[in-house]
Amino acid sequence: MFKKTTEEDSKYNHLEHMAVKELLYHINTEDKRVPLAVEKALPQIEALTHAIVQKLKKGGRLFYIGAGTSGRLGVVDASECPPTFGVPAELVVGIIAGGDLAIRKAVEFAEDSKTQGWLDLQAHAITAEDVVIGIAASGTTPYVIAALEKCNENNIHTGCISCNKNSPLAIAARFPVEVIVGSEFITGSSRMKAGTAQKLVLNMISTATMIQLGKVKGNKMVDMQLSNNKLIARGQEMLAKELNIPLDQAALLIAKYGNVRNSVKNYKQ
Template sequence: MTFIKTTEQDSNYNHLEKMSVKEVLKNINKEDKTVPLAVEKSLPQIEKLTNSIVSSLKKGGRLFYLGAGTSGRLGVVDASECPPTFGVSYDLVVGIIAGGDVAIRKAVEFAEDSKLQGWQDLQEHKITNKDIVVGIAASGTTPYVIAALEKCNENNIATGCITCNKNSPLAKVSNFPVEVVVGSEFVTGSSRMKAGTAQKLVLNMLSTTTMIQLGKVKGNKMVDMQLSNNKLVERGQKMLASELNIDLQKAAALLEEFGNVRNAIKNYTK
């Protein structure tokens, strides 16, 4: 079967430079509306990958996201938000981007083309077969990601991927591929748009569902969140006031005493 990158196909729109601001915005929004529907079609694949992630983490493993460019940045963002949101350690969910941290802000030329660096980057974290690695690449053809997942497979490390093309080389080397086919972009080939949005949605689903399954949410509240700024302290106080039916002053005192929402609820006595 011939592999065709639908993410590189011509836009459904032409002469973009002749459109008014209103027309551009309206058409981008029209395209964006199709993304959640594409994600919905991939839910069975997302479920399989999530179950594998949960299983790995419950056994003491870690979750690694590996990508280049926009895909790598999205993985880094999702990983970096897990500790403050769910109170987990910074090495439980790790985002790795081709070219290193400097590539988060500035493109590093040809970083994604290395077939050796991805595996080397993973080895710096002393990766083991308890861990799981999710490669992220809209095209599904990024050598940095594909080669790393191939090495993971050789070492019995579970692999998954998030890509936006069907039957890509990346999906073929993944134990648990997620393929969200969003079609051509508004600006031809600009996969930071619909493809990036799709990847962000899937990453939200993977990490949030995993953390819920690991017991990091109570009811619908993130009771293990880090109280790292005034907004989060206030949120914690409101959670306690609602959960324990107490006033905000009492909630503030409890939060100060026990350090986080979960401990305050656990240790509260009337």
């Protein structure tokens, strides 16, 4: 039987009477439960990640689709892939109910549409070569569920990240990930533990996928975009260490070839 544990009453009460120290202690106590819940979902995360890697190696793309906090987390993870791993912006795409406006401001009833999610995916010319991950803490968001169901009809791989067991979203997804974190410190505030769990899973999926795609060498982001002085300096230091050359020579190579990988490749030729 489906039960929304994310909506259950908090274990704590009379929060307004707690001192700041007490509030922080209890929030931290609850947060500690999240990594353990993620650990229990590792087999599911592994299965989904394998499916993603397989599709992306064949030229497919990864889509995250969600509403509210869940949608924003997907957008954040997608937006960090190009600068971190040097991949095209269209390789990992975050879609949020209500469009870009909803990233900063709630768009009323956007998550309730059963048609808009699929329309938003179609705007990206989605195909059976792609993978779509629906993100919803409750596992009941109509916008997300309906989008995954249409993906299934069109032979598109589907996954999900939810925080309730046996939710409608998990049933709709071919590769469900269920991280059961229990009730929130503030009843129903799934931006807290559930949001943290979703962020951890997204980190794992995108990072493991990019490593499998060859975007990391050793433990270094050799394809990162050198888009500010901090990252340029990091790239120079990385290159100097890799090639055992002076920092000023590494700086010249970076300036000429654009990133660490290209600099290494051309230096060895």
